[in-house]
Amino acid sequence: MFAKRVHIVPVGEAVERMVSPVLELSADRVYLLADADGVTRAQADPVAERLASEGVEAEIEPVDQGTVYAVLGLVTTLADRHADDVVRVNVSTGSRLATIGAALACMDDDTEAEAYHVPADDGTAVADRAMGGDDVAVVPDYPIESPSRDEVATMTIIATLDTERYTPKKRDLIDEAIGLQHDLDRSIPFAEQIVRSADVPAAKVTTFDDLGPGQQKGAYRTFREHALAELEAREYAVVDDESVGRSDPITLTPTGEAALRAFRHKVLDVVAVLDTRSAPDWLTEGVESA
Secondary structure (H helix, E strand, O other): OOOEEEEEEEEOOOHHHHHHHHHHHOOEEEEEOOOOHHHHHHHHHHHHHHHHHHOEEEEEOOOOOOOOOHHHHHHHHHHHOOOEEEEEOOOOOHHHHHHHHHHHHEEOOOOOOOEEEEEOOOOOOOOOOHHHOOOOOOOOOOOEEEHHHHHHHHHHHHHHHOOOOOOOOOHHHHHHHHHOOOOOOOHHHHHHHHOOOOOOOOHHHHOOOOOOOOHHHHHHHHHHHHOOOOHHHHHOOHHHOOOOOHHEEEOHHHHHHHHHHHHHHHHHHHHHHOOOOOOOOOHHHOOOOO
């Protein structure tokens, strides 16, 4: 099976800058990123119709073009969905924040997508320089490191357990992660490391209480070193300074919530097996419970 050529295009006013690269680079599928309503949504329809008339499959994806993380998250999610295809992202259309989000998504170490730019003075320019043309330029890649699976999984657990009545503690997060190990095809690394350190067979370690006193102490250290410390450093999560000891309450910051929205695709298996009855709707959207 041949890899598809997929283009991701934030919608803007410059129609030719959106359409021409798609046609000249023989895209098989195009995602047009537009606000759910408003100007860009109205602009997306004629572009989709034109592409369809040229035999290109086009789909309009709703996104808040005024939020960098929203665009970044959608681009990384779409690229992950097409991990076996060739994904290119147009960063010369859409709002300023949308192009920033799209460009950052392409710089993510875990995202296989190439950003390109079409000069404003020649919207009909269509050939990628890397392919021998002169006018559509590949944007230089400056790699950035996205949150690890441990970090995104931890944020997912926090978002699920944090309610109006209760704020999760370190022990809650470790306990939940250990319990998930038996329901996932792919482990949560810090939890897997904790389970392996136990004195009993891994199959018998299903809760934090199954660990001995020494292993429980080590579990807190492993959790902090492999997940929590980086979340704090990135300002994705905060630990309540008023509390003392290992029962410190932990919450996501607005930045952490935005990052979880952006990189949720890394832990869809975790979302599927968690008890998400109290989780925010955006966390479980499109995910079927296991």
